[in-house]
Amino acid sequence: MAKYTPKERLYRALRKQQVDRMPAVCFTQTATVEQMEACGAYWPEAHADAEKMATLAEAAHTVVGFEAVRVPFDITAEAEFFGCGIKAGDLKQQPSVIKPSVKNLEDLDKLKNYNLKEGRIAVVLEAVKILSEKYGKELPIIGSMIGPFSLAQHINGDAWFGNLFTGEEIVPALLDFCSDFNVAYAKAMVENGADTIAIIDPTASYELIGGEFYEKYALPYQKKIADAMKELDVATVLHICGNTTNGLGIMDKTGVNGISVDQKVDVKTATGNVKDAIIVGNLDPVAVLWNGTPEEIEEASKKVLEAGVGLLTVGCGTVSMTPTVNLQKMIECAKNHTY
Numbered sequence: 001m002a003k004y005t006p007k008e009r010l011y012r013a014l015r016k017q018q019v020d021r022m023p024a025v026c027f028t029q030t031a032t033v034e035q036m037e038a039c040g041a042y043w044p045e046a047h048a049d050a051e052k053m054a055t056l057a058e059a060a061h062t063v064v065g066f067e068a069v070r071v072p073f074d075i076t077a078e079a080e081f082f083g084c085g086i087k088a089g090d091l092k093q094q095p096s097v098i099k100p101s102v103k104n105l106e107d108l109d110k111l112k113n114y115n116l117k118e119g120r121i122a123v124v125l126e127a128v129k130i131l132s133e134k135y136g137k138e139l140p141i142i143g144s145m146i147g148p149f150s151l152a153q154h155i156n157g158d159a160w161f162g163n164l165f166t167g168e169e170i171v172p173a174l175l176d177f178c179s180d181f182n183v184a185y186a187k188a189m190v191e192n193g194a195d196t197i198a199i200i201d202p203t204a205s206y207e208l209i210g211g212e213f214y215e216k217y218a219l220p221y222q223k224k225i226a227d228a229m230k231e232l233d234v235a236t237v238l239h240i241c242g243n244t245t246n247g248l249g250i251m252d253k254t255g256v257n258g259i260s261v262d263q264k265v266d267v268k269t270a271t272g273n274v275k276d277a278i279i280v281g282n283l284d285p286v287a288v289l290w291n292g293t294p295e296e297i298e299e300a301s302k303k304v305l306e307a308g309v310g311l312l313t314v315g316c317g318t319v320s321m322t323p324t325v326n327l328q329k330m331i332e333c334a335k336n337h338t339y
Contacts, residue, residue, distance in 0.1 A: 006067035010140045010196065013311065014235040014257040016278065022312060024334040025068040026060065027142060027198040027237045027260055027280060029317030033092060034324045035059035043320070044089045047074060050126035057131060061139065064324055065331045068196075069135055070142035071127045075200050077120040078146050078181070079154035082111050092320045100157025105173060111155075112177070116188050125192050132193020140196050143189035147201025147238070148178040148221040164209075164217060171217065179221035183228045190234055197229055199238045199256070206240070206247030215250050226255040237280060241316060248273040263288075263315040267307035278310025283330060290319040294329040301333035312337065 003020055004012065010023045036042045039062075041055035053071055060066045074094040080086045085099025102108050116122065124143075132141045146154070152174040153160040163171050186197050203209075204218040226236045238251060239260035251259055252274040259277045261270055263284035270279045281304070283289055288300045304312055312334040318327070 005137075006139050007137070007195065010068060011235065014196070014237070014278065019339065022334045022337040022339065023067055023140075024065070024313075024331040025140065025142070025311065026066055026070065026313050026318065027144070027196075027258070028200065028239055028314055029073050029094070030060040030064075030066065030070050031056050031073045032064075032318060032320050032322050032324065032327075034322075035063050036091070038063045043073070043091055043093075044095065047072065047077075047089065047095060048120060048123055050123045050130060053123065053127040054130040054134075057127065058134070061135070064327045066327075067331075067335075068140040068142055069131045070144055070198070071131065072120075072124045072144060075146040075150070075202075076154075077124055078151050078185070081114065081119045081121045082155055084154055094317075097154045100155055100159070102155045102170070102174065103159065105170060108170070108173060108177060114181070116184060121185065125188055128189050128194050129192040136193045136195075141194045142196045142198055143186070143192075143194035144198040144200060145182060145185055145189075147199045147204060147218075147240075148175055148182050148225070149204035149218045150201045151178040151182070153203045164213065175217060175221050179224045182221075182225050186225055186229060186234075187232070190229075190232055194234070196235045196237065197225070198260075199225060199236060201238065202241040204240055205242035206244045207242035211247055211250055214247055219250060219253055222251075222254040222256070230255065238277075239280075239316075245269055245273065252277050258310065260313075261315065267304050267309045271308045271310075279308075280311045280313060281309060282315035283313070285314050285316050285319050285322070289314060289326050289330065290322045292326065294325055297326055297329040298333060301330055305333065305337050 012019045039059040041052040046052040046056045057069045057071045076095045079097045083101035087098045089095040235257040237258035238256040243264040258280045260280040
């Protein structure tokens with residue numbers, strides 16, 4: 001069988017085409033303190049400086065061994081871009097959203113004339129460009145963004161779920177706004193060199209909103225992103241936290257190439273619940289990858305691989321204190337696996 005570059009291998013794997021072996025990649029947060037110490041680019045500065053962001057993203061490849069590079073490391077840049085209050089992270093902790101920016105339709109109207117060349121969005125786009133110019137011919141360049149449902153919740157704050165359940169007019173307006181932004185942002189990432197888009201939409205979890213609300217308030221808006229990327233021949237991977245087992249059939253309708261599942265999901269059951277997307281995951285980032293031993297990681301990886309996972313990787317964002325040797329054992333298991 002032909003040998004492929006990492007870029008070609010992931011392209012083919014996400015489209016269910018024949019490949020020589022499994023790619024070793026991560027679609028969720030990749031940075032760790034050990035990588036920061038090795039490359040000299042640290043949180044929180046690497047969240048807001050394109051060169052440092054690219055340097056730390058690169059370390060996931062050069063230090064750890066992932067066969068892709070991915071930015072950014074958090075899911076607050078979009079909310080900050082739209083005026084939300086942000087609690088700054090530190091060396092070990094990511095930033096978080098602490099104050100919404102939209103209470104009503106009038107507030108939303110004030111956000112509509114945005115410019116992707118401003119704020120941390122522009123920083124992420126520049127980091128994508130830096131990485132693409134250096135690695136784009138050989139490695140997958142993964143651009144990540146928060147999904148439309150979770151972005152709407154960030155922007156609307158604690159009122160979001162109340163507005164959702166009472167059918168307030170702000171809900172569809174905000175989801176349209178956020179998904180249109182997602183599409184524009186994804187296209188800008190592709191223009192800067194991204195070839196794969198990761199959509200991280202944690203609060204759209206089946207555990208939180210159930211199937212009926214997911215189908216109405218998440219599916220159409222996530223599908224809008226996937227459809228736009230298909231037109232550009234760019235793969236999409238959707239990650240939603242929690243036990244999404246019973247919602248995977250609906251998630252599959254988004255048209256994404258991969259569905260990333262966390263450790264609560266049984267992989268064998270998951271693969272039987274989807275028709276089109278491949279299942280990605282799902283080693284426990286805390287119990288296994290952070291606190292486990294390489295031997296335990298090898299055992300856990302074997303179980304997930306035998307269950308039929310499409311791509312072996314982290315079940316959620318990588319914990320910043322995860323040892324490099326643990327991630328390398330997972331990568332080794334992936335690279336040694338043939339379909």
